[in-house]
Amino acid sequence: MPTVRFQLDGAPVSVDVAPDTPLLYVLREQLGLSNPHFGCGLAQCGACTVHLDGEPLRACVAPAASVEGHAVTTLRGLGSPEHPHPVQQAWLEEQVPQCGYCVNGWLMTAAALLKHQPKATDAELRQGLAGLKCRCGTHLSILRAIKRAQLMINGGAST
Amino acid sequence: MSGFSRREFLLASGALVVAVSTPAPAALLAADGALVSGALPAPGELDSWLAILPDGSVQACFGKMDMGHALEVSIAQIVAEELDVAVSQVALVMGDTMTTCNQGGASGSTGIALGAKPLRNAAAEARRLLLQAAARSLSADVGELEVREGVVSIRGRSTASVTYAALIGGQRFNAPVEWNKATGNGMDIKVQATPKHPSQYRLVGTSVPRRDVAGKVFGTRDFVTDIRLPGLLHARMIRPPKAGQTIAHVDEASVAALPGVRVVHEQELLAVVAEHEWTAVQAARALAVTWADSTPPTRWPGHEQLHARLRAAPALKREVTLNHGDVEAVFATATRVIEAEYDWPLQSHASMGPACAVADVRADQATVWTGSQKPHAVRDGVAKLLALPPERVRAVWVMGPGSYGRNDAGDAAMDAAWLSGRLGHPVRVQGTRWEGTAWDPKGPACAHRARAALDASGNVIAYDFTARGLSRVGVMFHEADPRDTLTGMALGMPLNSDLGLGAPAESYGFAAKRLAWEVVAPLQERYSPLRTSHLRDPLGPEVHFGSEQFIDELAAAAHQDPVEFRLRYLTAPRDLAVVRAAAERAGWTPHAGPRRERGPGDVLKGRGISFAQRSDTTVAVIAEVEVSPSTGRIWARRFVVAHDCGLVINPRGLTQTIEGNIVQGLSRTLFEEVHFDAEQVLSVDWASYPILELADAPETVDVVLINPTQAPPSGAGEPTMRCVPAAVANAFYDATGVRLRRAPFTAARVKAALKTHA
Numbered sequence: 008m009p010t011v012r013f014q015l016d017g018a019p020v021s022v023d024v025a026p027d028t029p030l031l032y033v034l035r036e037q038l039g040l041s042n043p044h045f046g047c048g049l050a051q052c053g054a055c056t057v058h059l060d061g062e063p064l065r066a067c068v069a070p071a072a073s074v075e076g077h078a079v080t081t082l083r084g085l086g087s088p089e090h091p092h093p094v095q096q097a098w099l100e101e102q103v104p105q106c107g108y109c110v111n112g113w114l115m116t117a118a119a120l121l122k123h124q125p126k127a128t129d130a131e132l133r134q135g136l137a138g139l140k141c142r143c144g145t146h147l148s149i150l151r152a153i154k155r156a157q158l159m160i161n162g163g164a165s166t
Numbered sequence: 167m168s169g170f171s172r173r174e175f176l177l178a179s180g181a182l183v184v185a186v187s188t189p190a191p192a193a194l195l196a197a198d199g200a201l202v203s204g205a206l207p208a209p210g211e212l213d214s215w216l217a218i219l220p221d222g223s224v225q226a227c228f229g230k231m232d233m234g235h236a237l238e239v240s241i242a243q244i245v246a247e248e249l250d251v252a253v254s255q256v257a258l259v260m261g262d263t264m265t266t267c268n269q270g271g272a273s274g275s276t277g278i279a280l281g282a283k284p285l286r287n288a289a290a291e292a293r294r295l296l297l298q299a300a301a302r303s304l305s306a307d308v309g310e311l312e313v314r315e316g317v318v319s320i321r322g323r324s325t326a327s328v329t330y331a332a333l334i335g336g337q338r339f340n341a342p343v344e345w346n347k348a349t350g351n352g353m354d355i356k357v358q359a360t361p362k363h364p365s366q367y368r369l370v371g372t373s374v375p376r377r378d379v380a381g382k383v384f385g386t387r388d389f390v391t392d393i394r395l396p397g398l399l400h401a402r403m404i405r406p407p408k409a410g411q412t413i414a415h416v417d418e419a420s421v422a423a424l425p426g427v428r429v430v431h432e433q434e435l436l437a438v439v440a441e442h443e444w445t446a447v448q449a450a451r452a453l454a455v456t457w458a459d460s461t462p463p464t465r466w467p468g469h470e471q472l473h474a475r476l477r478a479a480p481a482l483k484r485e486v487t488l489n490h491g492d493v494e495a496v497f498a499t500a501t502r503v504i505e506a507e508y509d510w511p512l513q514s515h516a517s518m519g520p521a522c523a524v525a526d527v528r529a530d531q532a533t534v535w536t537g538s539q540k541p542h543a544v545r546d547g548v549a550k551l552l553a554l555p556p557e558r559v560r561a562v563w564v565m566g567p568g569s570y571g572r573n574d575a576g577d578a579a580m581d582a583a584w585l586s587g588r589l590g591h592p593v594r595v596q597g598t599r600w601e602g603t604a605w606d607p608k609g610p611a612c613a614h615r616a617r618a619a620l621d622a623s624g625n626v627i628a629y630d631f632t633a634r635g636l637s638r639v640g641v642m643f644h645e646a647d648p649r650d651t652l653t654g655m656a657l658g659m660p661l662n663s664d665l666g667l668g669a670p671a672e673s674y675g676f677a678a679k680r681l682a683w684e685v686v687a688p689l690q691e692r693y694s695p696l697r698t699s700h701l702r703d704p705l706g707p708e709v710h711f712g713s714e715q716f717i718d719e720l721a722a723a724a725h726q727d728p729v730e731f732r733l734r735y736l737t738a739p740r741d742l743a744v745v746r747a748a749a750e751r752a753g754w755t756p757h758a759g760p761r762r763e764r765g766p767g768d769v770l771k772g773r774g775i776s777f778a779q780r781s782d783t784t785v786a787v788i789a790e791v792e793v794s795p796s797t798g799r800i801w802a803r804r805f806v807v808a809h810d811c812g813l814v815i816n817p818r819g820l821t822q823t824i825e826g827n828i829v830q831g832l833s834r835t836l837f838e839e840v841h842f843d844a845e846q847v848l849s850v851d852w853a854s855y856p857i858l859e860l861a862d863a864p865e866t867v868d869v870v871l872i873n874p875t876q877a878p879p880s881g882a883g884e885p886t887m888r889c890v891p892a893a894v895a896n897a898f899y900d901a902t903g904v905r906l907r908r909a910p911f912t913a914a915r916v917k918a919a920l921k922t923h924a
Contacts, residue, residue: 011709032444041392042385046519047599053853082385089178098383105234105826107382108389108518108567133861140852143234144829146863148822
């Protein structure tokens with residue numbers, strides 16, 4: 008079975024896996040990560056999102072071979088309780104999640120969006136985060152949290 | 167206590183990775199390291215409800231679970247309040263059948279209203295016993311003592327003190343409490359202690375932050391999907407692709423090329439199992455099955471013809487829930503009769519991920535990790551399925567990918583247990599998106615009819631509302647019997663269909679009034695993807711979509727303002743109060759008939775109100791919408807909610823729970839309808855079963871919390887949701903002068919409605 012090598016949250020990994028195996032299963036089963044999550048397997052919900060070289064990737068449909076030689080970042084690599092990413096800090100302060108299963112997708116996608124558009128308007132956020140699902144309906148908290156994260160990133164009022 | 171932590175215990179037992187790491191009372195754990203203790207917690211013992219650990223922290227055992235509504239911290243606040251400890255000193259064990267009593271799981275928004283009662287009583291009783299012990303220890307009278315954060319001291323002499331930990335840390339109370347013999351939601355205990363009066367509360371009523379958020383935000387908290395055991399096998403279930411089909415032949419050779427795949431087949435239960443999850447997914451896709459149509463072939467009406475079918479079908483059961491005055495006689499005297507029909511679609515739980523369960527079945531015991539919101543029901547169901555005594559089965563709730571009633575989690579738990587028993591290995595079952603959307607039990611479709619009699623002055627003199635639809639209990643709303651799951655249905659167990667619906671919950675004082683419901687036959691009896699059961703706020707949005715829109719129609723017919731009209735007829739003081747509070751916060755301008763206010767471009771703006779009760783909670787919702795006739799889009803931009811659920815425990819958690827109700831309710835109102843044709847469910851994923859996304863989220867949900875501290879808590883997990891559909895429909899009417907009597911209000915349906923009335 009071929010070996011796929013890539014950077015995972017900053018450390019090199021190599022996995023023996025059929026090249027067309029979706030990255031999600033490699034991360035969860037071979038590499039033992041609990042994030043990302045399986046939501047649909049169809050790139051329709053975002054629960055499986057990771058970063059590939061800093062850009063959002065739906066791991067449920069990305070073949071493992073496609074990340075060969077690239078850098079994959081998961082929620083674990085985005086930040087930690089000791090060093091949270093601003094979106095994680097904001098999500099925490101706004102107490103966003105209900106069930107929490109979708110959170111991975113929102114955090115990973117929002118972190119990338121704010122990197123490109125740190126001052127995204129309300130309309131740009133609503134458009135830029137299309138394609139992410141939250142079944143519990145925490146959307147108002149999500150918008151509040153992103154605006155809080157923008158304040159942190161843009162050097163506004165500290166929290 | 168032996169100092170045996172829960173994690174150590176589980177490590178010793180071979181369950182290497184579990185979601186919960188907090189210790190449980192030693193008294194409730196098996197000292198021999200067995201996975202299953204062989205004894206159920208006894209509600210009549212104080213030790214079954216809480217324990218003081220050696221470090222002075224408090225372990226409370228809660229037989230319900232927090233689905234993300236701040237219930238965990240709220241219960242901790244209540245326990246801490248009674249014990250006079252800090253909230254941070256209280257940890258909860260939730261939903262583990264070996265360590266928690268059967269309080270019914272998450273059910274009917276009763277987490278605080280009913281679920282907190284025995285915990286509150288237990289905490290008060292524990293404090294009483296601890297103060298007795300402290301009095302002996304300090305040679306003082308109980309009346310002289312005070313407690314701060316678990317330290318008991320003689321009032322005015324803080325040097326003379328003793329801690330809860332020193333008094334009992336790690337030991338049993340060995341104290342009986344009087345169990346009311348109820349199991350499930352109604353379980354309660356009587357104790358000698360008197361709990362505090364609300365006027366004494368310091369912690370209850372404050373917005374203590376939730377403790378489950380960090381684990382979700384940093385990905386350090388496990389979901390049921392993350393449970394891993396040594397030797398775990400991954401399974402995928404194979405369901406019939408078309409209505410009523412049965413298995414004619416399974417070609418096992420079709421998956422022979424995939425490593426280590428096993429096919430498990432008994433009657434209509436069919437699964438593929440593999441060591442690696444992706445292999446199981448591939449096997450499920452590759453397995454060649456020949457399906458046979460039922461005789462005669464099962465044919466559904468299709469979603470477009472569903473409501474005609476609901477109206478035409480005979481009522482299998484009719485129940486009149488309210489009947490006063492001679493309704494028919496008064497109708498005969500009417501100057502004017504108003505009539506309307508309202509159609510609500512089948513809806514899916516469409517949880518964020520398809521259900522998952524992990525089961526480890528051994529010769530004489532079983533453990534199941536489940537996302538079901540009723541783990542005690544899972545325990546009982548698995549015990550029946552495997553012919554084990556309930557005390558030899560342990561069900562452990564671990565947060566699943568969403569839970570809004572009887573979703574697909576109960577089926578997954580039963581499938582996993584059956585497969586594990588059959589294979590002699592731990593088994594993890596996870597569904598596909600198709601199963602999560604097309605195969606979960608559905609919220610029932612309805613076709614209501616309403617009529618009212620008006621006199622010459624526009625007074626409502628008679629009112630007659632009949633809710634009609636598929637049963638809310640086409641399958642039971644829990645899985646305490648395997649026959650109520652797909653597993654049992656596939657294995658040929660007897661059917662257990664019941665007939666139930668619901669009537670509007672309000673206090674309109676019409677002189678002659680009749681409320682009734684009628685249930686018609688299911689679309690398919692056995693093993694049906696369109697079976698119906700409880701979906702969040704069962705029958706709430708379905709029924710009040712009709713009844714609260716009809717009230718608006720009557721106000722318009724009587725040329726009265728919708729708020730004034732409600733205030734005129736409502737009779738319960740708390741109902742009147744929420745309607746007034748919502749109108750005041752919204753800055754409601756009285757008006758009769760649609761205003762058709764113009765916004766930018768072709769946009770029309772409107773406001774609508776809706777009101778309903780649920781148990782003892784009462785809610786009024788005002789929606790402000792913008793309608794674009796050219797695109798058909800409705801944007802419900804702002805909501806105002808006035809909410810009275812009795813005593814408020816955690817205002818912030820409550821407010822966010824209400825917001826979630828509004829958004830999920832709005833999604834169901836605008837977007838959600840299960841599509842199906844004669845033989846297939848067509849809503850199979852997020853593209854074919856769209857839900858609300860961020861673009862359509864409201865800008866503001868303005869919540870007025872009415873906090874009558876003298877009224878006991880009555881629940882908030884669901885009541886707001888039932889007000890949303892009619893509030894939006896009534897706002898749409900205010901904006902356009904057109905009624906939307908069929909949900910959801912998709913863009914196509916909005917455009918068609920406006921065109922018809924143009």
